[in-house]
Amino acid sequence: MSRIEGYGRVDRSRTVTVTVDGTEYTGHPGDTLASVLLAHDARPLGTSVKFGRPRGIGAAWVEDPTGLVQIEEPFPEPMVLASTVEITDGLVARGVNGQGRLSDVADVARYDHRHVHCDVLVVGAGPAGLTAARRAARDGLDVVLVDDRPEPGGTLTGTETIDGRPSREFVADVVAELAADPRVTHLQRTTAFGHYDDGLVLALERRERGASRQRVHRIRAARVVIAAGAIERPVVFEDDDRPGVMLASAARDFLHRHGVLAGREVVVFTSDDAAYSAAVDLHDAGAAVRVLDARARVPEVWARRCAERGIEVSADTQVHGTLGDDRVTAALVGAERREVPCDLLLVSGGWNPTVHLFTHVGGRLGWDPALGAFRPAAPLPGVEVVGAADGTLDLAGCLRQAGGADAPHAEEEHGEPTMVLWRTAGEPARQFVDLQRDATVADIARAVGAGMRSVEHVKRYTTIGTAHDQGKTSGVVASGITAELLGRPIEDLGTTTFRPPYTPVAFAALAGRARGDLYDPVRTTAIHDRHVAAGAEFEDVGQWKRARHYPQPGEDMTAAVLRECAAVRTGVGILDGSTLGKIDVRGPDAAVLLDRLYTNMMSSLKVGRVRYGVMCGNDGMVFDDGTVLRLADDRFLVTTTTGNAAPVLDWMEEWLQTEWPDLRVRLTSVTEQLSIFAVAGPRSRDVVGAVFADLDVGNDAFGFMSWQDTALDGVPVRLARISFSGELAFEVAVSSWYAPALWDRLIEAGRPYGITPYGTETMHVLRAEKGYPIIGQDTDGTVSPHDLGLGWAVSRKKPDFLGRRSFARPQNQDLLRKQLVSLLPVDAATRLPEGSQIVHLAEDGRLPAPPVPMLGHVTSSYHSAALARPFALALVKGGRERIGEVVGVPVGGELVAAQIGDTVLVDPEGARRDG
Amino acid sequence: MQLIACPWCGPREELEFSYGGQAHVAYPADPAGLTDEQWARYVFFRDNPKGPFAERWAHSAGCRRWFTAVRDTRTHQFVSVGPLAGSEATP
């Protein structure tokens, strides 16, 4: 047990029990899994990924390259750092041998998202961050302060003095001042993991309580202050991966934060001053300590402090290796590899400023030879880097830099500069650079030998910096060693790119609320509940839920659709067509605009009449189709396909606003204002006539492709004789407020005629039997109106309209273009799968050896009640010339013979549309 | 997530906007008078400069107005945002 009385900020009055690798350990609130394991001398934790070498805890926070655990309870999580897991009762974990594993149970936790706006975001609540936040708050600004650790204060241990008082009191004072300010939001356990354009920072909050487990804050800040501190850098030597080798700052952290002494017999190997404070503190807590300083000169002040304590300090001394099995037992010192016994080997090779958030937004780094590290080289607008993140490593300097006029005060410390030491002499194949990847100096040498000259290439060749820690301790060291091997200065090489996220973020946290039913909006029509009550099966059409068919007990889709089709062809059916896009086109130039957008002439349409229209892009390919009602000289109602409602409106607005602003036309979407029901079938006139008794629905008074306004109980209703089935049909449009009531009224009136609600699948069959294409199903953006047999809808009178010029391009004149035709399987039984390829049918009826020339593909395929057989629509090269020809369609390894025919299979004379 | 300054609504997240490609590519006055190559150039070809580029953007999820913006394709920074298309009205 290495828990030291009088140290640490854990709550010793309470005990927490956790299980690691089957053993129960007790700790206290405030402990991490790492500190509990160290307190019980329980290591190593697992084995390395490639060589199976033992792995222990190497650092006290997110920079640890080795101390990975798999969390089993309360919720399975793979490959989490023991140093970042706050313990809770019942926590179960185990060390990771090689790789972790993904959970095989669903994550039941909730993840929240918040958009936050502020004047100043401060990242890091160490001395610099707290001071910067206080300064901004005192300026009256909206401040957000985030810090990734459980408590504020950063690296302050409590031994420092700020403004003449213990540093922890300074922290408490600032935190209290910020808490009292309503314009300040202060979040601990919140990692700013990505920095993006225009002051956007994403931060992940690990929540202790509340409905959600984690919360992603999308913080938009006018100014971002990065006070993220610095990460200590190791020195690479032989067998530096052995458990018990640790960053010097980490041992100090475990002592002051958790009251845990990570070793009793300690060797500190350093090339900078900061490790001395670890040596002194660990000595004072009861460890036997000796310091090996790689530098020729030992800093005076630290030499004195060590001498006072009897800590032996050797200058100009380097560790070349270690001994031990599962844990370090001795350091091998100097070229002679003298054995110095120890159970903890602390290493410090200087500090790398935590510049991740600075570089995410394009901040440039430069090598600072005095600092021996990369730091921000040029300012970024809206971004400020203060404290250790900017390379200001001393406390007095941090406070001064962050504090402005009323900066807190700390004593200056004067020491010796850091010596840049990437590695000591030894066997490169056992000098580990990235401990998680088992990547060594020998791997870097191989990369350089293979011709790699850029650190980005070395990274990809060696995998250094690609593990969970993203090279927080290994990245710059790898640059340094590469530079040495190449004989070039490190400033020429730079660092690899730091990319978000700074620490791993669960996909679930990024998804937030957009999971399950909320993943994508579900759009429903005004009578959705009527469909549900009628037992509809729904299909997704874009974001809409549309009733696909209404199976009765015992019916599958095929049976239901055949029944619904028969009802429309012989009696009456009703369809909810409310998802169709609807655009009100108003203004003196409305007809001019539509003439330019549609292939047909719309200006000649008479008020009271309806015309089917086709829209093409400039490339002459069909973009959308629909009906156009002329409501007045200066007013049209345009319908679009369901999926194209927004794109068509956008398309029309684009031309109107950017190309033809002189046209006096305005466009309004009324897609959801109006609900539309299609009442179709030979008995539809009876039903409509019964509901709208005042209206003459006879063919003479109300002809095909005309519309009439009426009212029902004072509510305006518009009817139109439009048919998408070839049958006598009426489209009934009403304000969506009244849609449920009107639907009920039509169903009620249709009951004597056996009115049958039908869905989109039935609608598709009925229109396909008539050869009406569905844009987006029978077309794919490479199909012209002529290819679809819609040449009749292309005006020859208009001088121009969108797409017209492209019709004359040679590509569009090609006689072998794919054309829409019908396909009837010769066996009258096989339903050809949609998307099937079409090929020549050889004499032997078998598929020839590849390559097999493709003639086209099946676009729509159904069983037909009217034809009593399956049929299909297909795009076939030169299809209309091939009518009568029998082709082959590979279906499940067999070649099915099918005859090409005209697209109109039911009622080619059009005798049924008038009833 | 960049902010784009809609001339009418002010700065909004880029998610609210849709891109309309190169600006100032006028619909030809007489398409029928163009050769196939000239027409194809209008339909299919656009500039792709490295540096400032005049583009059309629409504030689709906001006021639905189109406007012209100059964006530096190297940095994605919006250099300037022009007035609304087809409207004399300014805020």
Add this chain to the structure above:
Amino acid sequence: MAETLTARHPLEGHRDQLEALSAALAPTLALELGELVAAVDLRVDPGSGGADAVEQVVGGPLPARPDTWTALPAGQALRLGPDEWLLTSAAARPEDWEFAVDEAATAHGGMAVDVSAQRTVLWVRGSAARELLSTGCALDLRPRSFPSGRCAQTLLGQAAVLLVAHGEDDLQLVVRPSFAGYVVDLLVDAAREFPPSRHRKETP
């Protein structure tokens, strides 16, 4: 045959759920269905005098500044764009409202189209109203940035909405009816972040 054709609120099926939630979360949060009101989309060139003519008919001033709204005797006038307003009336029938505004506007080259059933209103009220909306809306909703009198067309989650500020704790959400169910589900889900009691403000 049947009785009079009756109007139905697009969120009728959610009414009980929202009432229960509002009762449980008061005064932190309330989600309430707005009444069905007549609404037109007015398009008129602001320089044409059409706006003045419409003001005469609707009995109140049209907002002059972008993204703002003004109160009308029985409704609201919301500025949606340079030449576009949404005008509502709780007193008029939709077809009458359309006719009246349209008549005034057309004389000046403008027009009005009935969109009463194209939009659904949901009220978001309570001390956490803005915080709730900030779970899905990227706009700066701090009261200083989005004070009473402002409105904005933007996104809530993945739905296009018109957000209207009536007060610090009182916001109006206007959404297409087909998206209204999604928006309610989204907000009800987000409301679970606000416990019935001892709620404290967590973000600005």
